Amino acid sequence: MFSLPSLSRSLSSAGSLLRLRHPTPLNPLHLFTRARSQLAPRKVEHIKRHKGRVPIPIGGSTKGTTLAYGEYGIRIKGNGHRLTAKQLTTAEEVIKRKARVLKGLKVYLRVFPDIPVCIKGNETRMGKGKGTFEFWATRVPTGRVIFEIGGIPIREELARDILRQAADKLPTQMEFITRSSPPRLGSLVLHPPKPVDSTDVPHPQNLTTAALEAQPPST
8 A cells, every 4th residue: 555645756756757758848939038128029920030121112101201209310311221139229228328317308219120030050051941040130111210319308419419329330321300301202302392472373364365375376
C-alpha cells in the first residue's frame, strides 16, 4: 500500500519529468518582445513580412502632410525612406532633451514602426526559409509628417532649432513646417489658389460687345 504523502511525491515527480520531456511551446511573438522604452507593436498579424517598397504618393491624396496636433513639425522633403524604431526613438529623445526646460511641451509622433524586418547572415546559401527577426521599421513616403511639437506657446526660432537637430538623426532630407504651410503631394507643394479680384473680371455685357466687334464684316 502507498501512503498519501508518497503518492503525491511520485505524482509531482512524474509531472515534472513530463514537463521536461514535453516543454510548453513558446509563442513566436515572444521573440519580438522589447523593452518598454523602445517602439514596438503589442500584436502583429503576420510573424514575418515581405520587404516591400516605399510607397509613392501619386493618387492625389494629401493626408498626413500637414500638422494635426502641434504648432510646428518636420516632414520628409527628399525621397521616401524606411525608418527604423531606433532612428525614431533617437530623434524623439533629442527633441525631449533640448526642450526639457519648456514645461508642458508635447511631442507627437505621426508614424509608428509596425513592420518586422528579418535579416539573414552574409554568405548564406539560398533557401531554408526567411531570416530571423532583427528590428521594427515603417515605410514613409515623401511629404509625410514625422514629428510635431506644441501644447505651449513657443518661439518659431527655438522650435526650428530643436526640430533641426532631430532631423539630423533621420536618414532623409526633412523640412520645417508650421500651421500655415501648404500640403505636399510628393515633391509638389500645393499652394492655395490666389483670390480673384472682381475688378479684373470683365462684365458680361462688355464681353458680348467685344465679341461682336471681333467678328469679321459680312459680305
